[in-house]
Amino acid sequence: MATDLVRLRRLRAAKDAMDRDWSSPLDLATLAAHAGYSPYHFVRAFHAAYGQTPMQYLSRRRVERAEDLLRTADLSITEICHVVGFSSLGSFSSLFKKQTGLTPTAYRELHLRRGAALVPGCYALLWAGGFPHAPTAEQRNPEEAP
Incomplete structure (x- = not known):
């Protein structure tokens, strides 16, 4: 019983990483390390x-995030695709x-017909965490890092 809880806790750490870092490039080795x-x-x-592989789970989470953005954001x-x-x-x-x-296009059109308003893309990117691979301030100006 205790072994099952430890195993589930360890798997949950990787699942939490996928839920948190869904827009980042995550490979199997990184997830397994979690x-x-x-x-x-x-x-x-x-x-x-x-009941599914880690990559199936991650892809499902990314599509769910894309659904949110297609309903709400004025992004192409x-x-x-790249943000998620x-x-x-x-x-x-x-x-x-x-x-x-x-299709993503049909999904968006369906929700726009229902009267959904689109948030400007710049605000949507801020809400979604911005561009997932944008350099941090420290990466842009390493001499200014603390």
């Missing part, structure tokens, strides 16, 4: 606990359709 497992053992343990679909952590518009679009049953 749980303290080898990548292959992590995939098996995560699947046993949550390509911008949304996808590098390929084709992969994003096909996964989005598989998960929601609609």
Whole structure:
């Protein structure tokens, strides 16, 4: 029993990292390190606990975030694709359709017809954490870092 709780706590640490850092580039080795497992053992343990692989879970979370942005933000679909952590518009679009049953364009049009107002893209990017790979102030000006 205690072993199961320790295992779930470790897997939850990786799941929390995916929930928190969904827009960042996350690979299997990084996620496995959060749980303290080898990548292959992590995939098996995560699947046993949550019924899907870690990358399936991360992709699902990213599509959910994209749904939010498509309903609310005046950003292009390509911008949304990159903000939520996808590098390929084709992969994003096909996964989005598989998960929601609609293309990103159709999804947005459906919600706009319902009277949704779009937030300007600059505000949406601030809300979404900005550009996920933008350098920090310390990276831009290392001599000014504390």
